[in-house]
Amino acid sequence: MKTDHHVILRIVAKPLIPIISLFALYVHFHGDYSPGGGFQAGVIIAVAVILYSLIFGITPAMKAVPPLFARSLSALGFIIYASVGVWSLMMGGNYLDYDVLFNEPPGGHHGQHYGILFVELGVLFAVAGSMLSIFYAFAGRVTEIKDEDW
Amino acid sequence: MTGYEGADLAIALINVVLLGLLFVIGVAIARMRSLFAIVMLSGVYSLISATWFVALDAVDVAFTEAAVGAGISTALLLGAMLLTSRTAKPEPRAMHIVPLLAVIAVGCMLVYATIDLPAFGDPNSPANTYVGTDYLHRTPEDIGVPNIVTAVLASYRGFDTLGETGVVFAAALSVILLLGFGERSLSASLRNKNKKKG
Numbered sequence: 001m002k003t004d005h006h007v008i009l010r011i012v013a014k015p016l017i018p019i020i021s022l023f024a025l026y027v028h029f030h031g032d033y034s035p036g037g038g039f040q041a042g043v044i045i046a047v048a049v050i051l052y053s054l055i056f057g058i059t060p061a062m063k064a065v066p067p068l069f070a071r072s073l074s075a076l077g078f079i080i081y082a083s084v085g086v087w088s089l090m091m092g093g094n095y096l097d098y099d100v101l102f103n104e105p106p107g108g109h110h111g112q113h114y115g116i117l118f119v120e121l122g123v124l125f126a127v128a129g130s131m132l133s134i135f136y137a138f139a140g141r142v143t144e145i146k147d148e149d150w
Numbered sequence: 151m152t153g154y155e156g157a158d159l160a161i162a163l164i165n166v167v168l169l170g171l172l173f174v175i176g177v178a179i180a181r182m183r184s185l186f187a188i189v190m191l192s193g194v195y196s197l198i199s200a201t202w203f204v205a206l207d208a209v210d211v212a213f214t215e216a217a218v219g220a221g222i223s224t225a226l227l228l229g230a231m232l233l234t235s236r237t238a239k240p241e242p243r244a245m246h247i248v249p250l251l252a253v254i255a256v257g258c259m260l261v262y263a264t265i266d267l268p269a270f271g272d273p274n275s276p277a278n279t280y281v282g283t284d285y286l287h288r289t290p291e292d293i294g295v296p297n298i299v300t301a302v303l304a305s306y307r308g309f310d311t312l313g314e315t316g317v318v319f320a321a322a323l324s325v326i327l328l329l330g331f332g333e334r335s336l337s338a339s340l341r342n343k344n345k346k347k348g
Binding site (some may be wrong): 048 | 299
């Protein structure tokens with residue numbers, strides 16, 4: 001990338017990408033209190049990487065976040081979700097019954113809070129990895145966006 | 151009371167303006183041939199419908215619509231557009247009549263169906279009486295989470311969300327299997343660079 005006619009775009013996008021990722025984490029951890037949750041946070045993280053690849057090219061983006069990593073993240077998210085259910089089975093409850101996770105007395109909500117947080121973390125990983133994999137599959141088929149196409 | 155009526159009028163005006171904008175964008179998308187403009191307009195359509203969802207108090211849906219409809223799907227459609235030609239094929243005018251009739255017929259049926267629907271926010275409507283009120287009353291003692299949407303999504307309906315996560319994963323998997331991993335182009339572009347250097 002020797003051309004520098006997108007210089008304003010790059011300067012503006014560079015500080016924005018970490019802020020977008022941080023906002024995704026905010027959306028995830030405040031899913032209990034405000035709109036949002038794992039799904040939206042996963043989409044926002046994927047958008048941060050896609051913005052990077054739109055501005056700096058698909059090859060640097062694939063170097064920063066390899067396609068293999070995106071695929072594995074997607075599978076890992078699904079495994080995290082399913083294993084929270086197995087955890088509650090091991091504690092003697094029903095599948096995905098968060099009340100039994102920490103052997104609390106009735107009325108305690110820690111099991112529910114942490115269960116929801118872990119499950120949403122699984123959703124975040126699965127959605128972010130899947131969206132990135134789909135984007136890579138589409139964008140990886142063309143070499144680069146030419147200037148006259150914009 | 152006048153202040154309350156004024157707020158009602160303002161909300162009605164906002165709804166009319168937003169729905170009018172959606173209608174105009176829909177007509178514009180149907181009449182356009184340039185695929186790039188159509189992709190951009192569909193992103194605008196998603197953003198405006200997200201605004202409308204906020205006006206209807208469905209903030210979670212609005213958030214998802216803004217992130218998925220305007221963010222991800224615009225980027226994915228741009229990627230898909232680059233694989234094909236830039237303009238849609240022009241159709242002969244006579245071919246427009248059948249789809250137009252179909253759209254008008256479906257629209258009439260939908261308007262006819264809305265007459266039977268309960269009014270917006272009706273406390274006696276089926277959606278607000280049975281399981282909905284149950285969730286609203288029991289979430290503070292069962293789950294202890296202020297956002298009831300999250301409580302329903304992740305705890306009461308945890309099995310559904312597990313299935314949805316599986317669907318997202320399966321969708322990514324099938325796209326990868328159909329289109330390839332995208333790694334081949336990475337290695338190809340690296341090879342081209344090396345050739346240029348050498």
